[in-house]
Amino acid sequence: MTGVEEFESVQAAGGLAEIDPELISANPDNPRRFFNEERLDLLRTSIQEVGVLVPLIVYEDPSENGRFVLMDGERRWRCSLDLGLQQVPANIIAAPNPLDNLLRMFNIHNVREDWPLVSVALSLREVMSISSEVGEKRLSEMTGLTRSTVRRAKRLLSIPEPEIELIRNEAHLDRSKQVHREDLYLEIEAAESVLRSELPNVAAPYSRGQIIRAFAEKAEVGSLNAITDFRFVAKLAKAADDDIVDRAVVEAAAIQLITESNLSPRTVFDNVAAEGYRQQTLQRKAQVLSVELASSLHIGIAMSQALRLELESLRAAIDDALGASE
Amino acid sequence: MNAQVFEDPVKTDMRAACEIAIDQAGLQLSPSLVKIPMTQESGLRGSLIGDLQSLDADDNRIFYFLRAVPIDALPKWIANFARASHALDAGEVYIVVRDYTPAFKQSCADAGAGILRLTDDNAFETVLAYSEATPVDIEQALAARQSELRRGMELKLELMRGEIEQRYQRVSHLVAEMNTEIADEYVNRVEQEYKTLDAWATEMSAKLDAIRADTTPAALAVIEDAVRTGPLLNGGD
Secondary structure: OOHHHHHHHHHHOOOEEOOOOOOOHHOOOOOOOOOOOOHHHHHHHHHHOOOOOOOOOEEEEEOOOEEEEEEHHHHHHHHHOOOOOOOEEEEEEEOOOOHHHHHHHHHHOOOOOOOHHHHHHHHHHHHHHOOOOOOHHHHHHHHHHOOOHHHHHHHOOOHHHHHHHHHHOOOOOOOOHOOOOOHHHHHHHHHHHHHHHHOHHEEEEEEEOHHHHHHHHHHHHHOOOHHHHHHHHHHHHHHHHHHOOOOOHHHHHHHHHHHHHOOHHHHHHHHHHHHHHHHHHHHHHHHHHHHHHHHHHHOOOOOOHHHHHHHEEEHHHHHHHHHHHO | OOOHHHHHHHHHHHHHHHHHHHHHOOOOOOOOOOOOEEOOOHOOEEEOOOEEEEEEOOEEEEEEEEOOOOOOOOHHHHHHHHHHHHHHHEEEEEEEEEEOOOOHHHHHHHHEEEEEOOOOOOOOOEOOHHHOOOOOOHHHHHHHHHHHHHHHHHOOOOOOOOHHHHHOHHHHHOOOOOHHHHHHHHHHHHHHHHHHHHHHHHHHHHHHHHOOOOOHHHHHHHHHHHHHHHHOOOOOO
């Protein structure tokens, strides 16, 4: 039986009643969300002129006699309060167990609202804690979230609690006004993992939380061009792995990256590894050209005048470059 | 429990500023919001309540509706309350804004609502006095057409929303055998359809709010056509 089917069977057992909307409380498992006024105007007008046509779904508040907890119909409930309705129709269902309550919140609300990822993550943490289920596929089936959302939410949950709190505190703001954005922390989380696995000598003296904090500070002081700057951490580490840059140089730069908040990963990459990557690209192009030329000569194709001129020009450039580097 | 618990923080900030402005205007902030029930003749449900209320020395009450985001037409539910307030004689209705357009001012004037502009130093500047805003009666046929269009839009919205939700409820079965990428794409598409529908409904509602006594039949026909056509969703089968 799916969460929705269970929910419907419980609903069928309940009774329809008229309830004062002021006696209803928000569901504690419903992540705090803010609706803008314009999105509610349509519903307010409809309720004012026609009434609440679809009953709310509530259960009796186990902690306070005579009060109810909202299960479904948050918008209708909020509009009813704004419109000063004395009563609203509501289906009263049996109080669900905590896991049921959480899963119903997911199943009822998921399609309707753009929950911030941090809200999804925190609710998912509750689901994992109560159900002991941690598998991505199973969690996706239980909650109706996409598997990639479950994965992203779990990654967000892996960052230290104080950082999660910073995200939560800004979740209601417009994205442009957020500093501690969810996607920033997903980038930071990935960069920290790369640093720890690829440059273990650098990461070892620091806890995961310390590195995440150090990277978050870069966003706080405005030293990032974009949150994707953190992808240069992986490229920096790869430069050591691929012998593009000496490992000791990369490690020194990575330490600087952790300790200096005004230094962006992109700047460090540009200073330390960008030239190495450029030379690697040239090397590959030279290899390709060399193989192509050898292959052309081998099959005996006559060289065009235009190609000969280009190759002579290239030879001069190569002579210059080699002469300069000697 | 009240709606403030979930209030948009922008509105919460405006609420705090208004409380200062009410005090600066020499009025007393009403500690509890009085509900003035709509009469049966009004055909409206609920009570005039507003976001804030104040009293003067003679116990004259003002109902304040706060609008943090600029709009061009007063939402119909507030316009309905403003119109009704003139017959109820329960107090004055003011819309508090930080900024306004000429169209919004006209819309408030037509509905019989006053406008107060909240200045940066948390004071009220009267843009339109309630006493000068006399509700303009919309011709009965136009008002009936306006309601008919709104109900039609609401019905279309409900049907389309119901269809999307039904599909969404089956989604875990539908995507069970799909690979992750295709499954995610399917779910995201359903969610996107829902958001498109929501945005369309908000836009239509604002257009219906903007219908005035002098709205031309041609302008009305445009809205009617948009309601009949509905939103352009991504297919969704």
